[in-house]
Structures are given as structure tokens and as C-alpha cells.
Amino acid sequence: MGKAGKVETLLAQAGHYLDRETGSVVPPIQPSTTFARDEQGNLYDENRIYARDHSINAEMAEVILNELEGGASCKLFASGMAAATALVQTLRPGERIVAPKIMYWSLRAWLITYCEDWNVELAFYDPCDEEDMISVVKSASTQMLWVETPANPTWEVVDIAKAAELAHSVGAQLVVDSTVSTPLLTKPIELGADYVFHSATKYINGHSDVVAGAVITAKEDMRWERLCKVRAQQGGILGTFESWLLLRGMRTMHIRVERACENAMRIAQHFEGLAGVVEVLYPGLTSHPNHEIAVKQMSGGFGGMLSIRFVGGRNNTAKVMGRMKRFVRATSLGGVESLVEHRALVEGENSPVPDDLLRFSIGIENVDDLIEDIEQALRG
Missing domain, CATH: 3.90.1150.10 (Aspartate Aminotransferase, domain 1)
Known part of the structure; x- marks a missing residue:
């Protein structure tokens, strides 16, 4: 975990946060929606223009989540559904996603409607049957394989390493919904996953007072660029106070x-x-x-x-x-x-x-x- 130490230290100290001006050990809430320029028109911080895509509080939590998962980058969203749907929206018409028959119910219902409306092929596999997953993935050109493990609410556990090998063998990318496992129990990217999804409302926040979602990528590829554009352009961002609450919850995760x-x-x-x-x-x-x-x-x-x-x-x-x-x-x-x-x-x-x-x-x-x-x- 580098300078931050082991997981417990990283979380408890919020990434070893310290305000060098005041000595504060608790990150402040920064509600500004816009960021100023100097007399020459240059931004004081070249990475900050407008809070819809440059939220200071969200970025604090994103850095820690990304380190926990061992990813290349992390983005927070206004809900788990906002995060999951943004990821699916990176698929192009005519492409195909394969998902488990038993999965987060709201996402399953949305997938059926969205894929039909936008000409994205959707196929389901039985998460209890490894051979069925293989058969469904290989039955047609597939771009995305979605795995939820443990799967809600019957708690099937899918072998992530084998799912990654399967996905990559047909040129697809593996997305793992690791909400139930959390970054503390399972490391999907280490096992070969391309993307990790969390409904951060759940264990990451842990206090039933924040609705949030997160996506972590193994590498900043073309799909990641599309995902970032979807979030910025559709505005499915996590609010400042909610980001602050999320980080506070993470400190005891x-x-x-x-x-x-x-x-x-x-x-x-x-x-x-x-x-x-x-x-x-x-x-x-x-x-x-x-x-x-x-x-x-x-x-x-x-x-x-x-x-x-x-x-x-x-x-x-x-x-x-x-x-x-x-x-x-x-x-x-x-x-x-x-x-x-x-x-x-x-x-x-x-x-x-x-x-x-x-x-x-x-x-x-x-x-x-x-x-x-x-x-x-x-x-x-």
C-alpha cells in the first residue's frame, strides 16, 4: 500500500490526510461548483474547471478506493445504478453483453429494457453452471462479460480468474460486481478482471446514509474514456456532502x-x-x-x-x-x-x-x- 501503509492504516487515516495549513486531520467539505482563473486567465489548478467532473471530495474517496482495488483509476457516481448503467452504456449498438440470470434485480430489469431499446445484444448464463457461462459467451461475438460474486441473494461464487480467462479468450472484457465481497475480501483486478463495480451505498459507506456507486478500471483504455465522458456529460456525479460522508464511512470499513x-x-x-x-x-x-x-x-x-x-x-x-x-x-x-x-x-x-x-x-x-x-x- 506504499506510503499509506496497510489497508487498515490507509482507511483509518483517510489516506494519511493532513491539512498542511491548519493541521486538520479531517478532510473539509469543499462545496464550490466552479474554480477561478488568475489575471492571465489561467486556472489556479489546471485540473479543476467545474465540479461536475472535478469534485475535490469525490476525488479523495476515489484515490483510496483505487488503491484498495489495485486499479489504474476510479470514478464515483451518484448511485450504484448510475455507475453500472454508465459502464453498460460504453457498449455500442450491435455489441453483446453476457450477464448472470441471478444478479442485482434493478440492474437486471434495466439491462433487459436498455439492450432492447439500443440494439445491444443481451444473453444470460446460469451462475451455478460454469459450462453454461462458457457456452453462452462463446455462442456469439461478446464484448462484455458481467459477473456478480457472491451473487445476490443466493450467493453463488464465480471463479473470477476463470471468468477473466474466458472473457479474454474471445476478446471481451470482464466486469465484476464485487459489492458484497468489498475490496477487503476479494481483489478482482489481481484475478484478471478489467473493471470492478461497487454499489458504494453498501459496505463501502456502511451507515445506510449515502447512495453512491463506483467503478475501478485495471487500465485507462478506450472504454474507460467513454465511461468518463458518460459521467461528465450525463452528470451522474456524487454530491460533495455525500462524497465526504462516503469517505467518513470508509474509515471504519x-x-x-x-x-x-x-x-x-x-x-x-x-x-x-x-x-x-x-x-x-x-x-x-x-x-x-x-x-x-x-x-x-x-x-x-x-x-x-x-x-x-x-x-x-x-x-x-x-x-x-x-x-x-x-x-x-x-x-x-x-x-x-x-x-x-x-x-x-x-x-x-x-x-x-x-x-x-x-x-x-x-x-x-x-x-x-x-x-x-x-x-x-x-x-x-
């Missing part, structure tokens, strides 16, 4: 993620095989079909997300959720508070998610309190 991983593992182990439980889906369990892949490419934990399928189908599962007292029934993930959601109910009739499944975002609370809450909900 290593502690939050470590605790969430520990809590999730305890909960997964406790409820696996318990009466009333059909299945626990968590990459850290040896029973998980992709556990060996997870061990190979995840370091320091298996994430704070898990799902539990309950006996009694949709109706009983909804009742179990309704009886919980400490878990907050809410969408999103990655905050310090634990959340629970009935994904099939939220996604509607076309959801591929089993209707007996509850998705849990495990926070940093006392794990015994969380276990007791699920147990009492199961008992009725």
Missing part, C-alpha cells in the same frame, strides 16, 4: 466488514440443519457448492450476507420475518444494522428467487442477540 463476516459465519453455522430450516446459503459453509472457490479468492472472511430458506413455503417464511424484533425489515445491505428481506415478495411474480428465502444483511450487533431473534421468530 475494515472493522465493520470483519465484524459482519464473523457474525454471518456464526449465524450460518448455528442455523444450518436446524429444525424449521430448509437450507442456509452462505459461501463460508463447507456445504456451499462454491465453497472451495470462495476459499481460493476471498481472504479475511466470506462476507456479511446470507440467506435462509424456511420450512412452510412463502406464507410461513413471511410470518417468520414478521415476528423478528431486532432485524429491521428493509431493503439494501451492508450497514451497521442487521436487515432482513423477503426477496421474492419484493421482486414480484418474475423473481427467480425461491419464495421460502429470507435475505439477511448481518450487521455489527452482538451476534447472540441476532441468533436469539431468528430463533424466537422460528418458534412463533
